[in-house]
Amino acid sequence: MKYKILENPNCEDAYGLVEEALRKKATITIYACCKVTYEGRALSELNWGERIILIKPDGSFLIHQEKKVEPVNWQPPKSKTRGYIQDDNLILESHRRTPKELLIVEIRKVQYITYANIEDFEELEQAGYEKDMGDMIMEKPHMIEEGFKPTAREYSVEHGFIDILGKDRDNNLMILELKARKAGVSAVKQLKRYLTDFEDDDNDYLKECRVQKKKIRGLLVAPSLGNDAEELLEKEGIEFVAVEPPKELKRDKKITLDAF
């Protein structure tokens, strides 16, 4: 990691370091007393105070106060940063075109400014989501019920994509809607829409079902169910199956698999 640090620089030296860092596509950190103005999707102003400024090589621009996770002001990736000197203050501007947004930081005093070329080739691995739930159910369909056979995933219908389509032991059609968190009314409604897709349309599945006099079962699969959702669910004749999303990383799976 190549880096540089300047302590208590004057305006010109700080400006020089910023230009150098932008040229080298480095990540910049500035502890400084500044004033911030934003105009774009909204409008904001932050009066003089000490903050931390972070400028990333992808154009992201963050200003952090000493509280909260969220930056007090920011610009998204691909924003263009430029610096200049005005009235012996270092000014940093970050702008983007669509939507038109401009962030202006007036810096009165820089405590210290650093830049570094960061090397990071890793991406975050996560688990505990809807997709993982789907993977798990496809692998172990019996956790829905004995005899359940998934036939399709992300099955396209009028109102969107059905998470998992399948058949039960009696060959009834099953429509599964997955939620990784507590399912609300919206999930029940969505499942209801999928069911109507099969009722309304001249769907191949439906024809087959009519001929065989089979049922179409809607199943909401989630770790838990909201009270309001439960009501609607019963009214609509939709079933609920409690399933926790798997909290296991792919890496872990690999290791498990490698062990064999």
Added chain:
Amino acid sequence: MKYKILENPNCEDAYGLVEEALRKKATITIYACCKVTYEGRALSELNWGERIILIKPDGSFLIHQEKKVEPVNWQPPKSKTRGYIQDDNLILESHRRTPKELLIVEIRKVQYITYANIEDFEELEQAGYEKDMGDMIMEKPHMIEEGFKPTAREYSVEHGFIDILGKDRDNNLMILELKARKAGVSAVKQLKRYLTDFEDDDNDYLKECRVQKKKIRGLLVAPSLGNDAEELLEKEGIEFVAVEPPKELKRDKKITLDAF
């Protein structure tokens, strides 16, 4: 601003600085090669790579990669940070109780670490939101249409809260749904739901309207309208009124008021 910087510190020195900073409730920045594990609402792992770590005195803990506005991992305010040494690595842990969440950062190599006591007494002033739009319309109802009289704000119905309820010059009921940005299909649907609330329920307003043979008008108030939203809007007989959210800071208002 009191601050301290350590370049290329060994594990013990870095640990010492972290402890000192935590004690002094300073804001810490670390450029380091690290590995991150998170377990809580979800589960994640980030393999070895160079990142920026930001620890704030309110307990917020951020890990930034060289891309994106959002931190790759984080902990919210009030989380507890502690550091220790293990296998000649500096380990930083941040945990909170409800929900139970634990973030572990293993640091193999610190490029530099800084801390500073930041002084910032200012809060962000903002304008250009739905709330500002609502305030403005309550103050100047004629901008919706001549003779419009707002009667209630955040009026509770089955499907949520109606932003503004009122009557037109002919005493017809008006339901206003406000959006500070371009309104999409979802906004039209929401307004539709509010309208059905008045149609379905034995609502006092509805009874009054029936007796007086009045209409119920749905108005979507936003700076602009998406194409798809426009279609649905016409189909549902909902009206659209173009209104920009006021982009004026309270500070400016104060100055205007003080001028009198």
Added chain:
DNA sequence: CATTCGATATCGAGA
């Protein structure tokens, strides 16, 4: 404490 809702939401996927 829990719930609800807005946000300069951000971000990624798909059309």
Added chain:
DNA sequence: TCTCGATGTCGAATG
């Protein structure tokens, strides 16, 4: 480019 949905959404206001 735009739209849509998920997010460890965050954060504030409210009950």
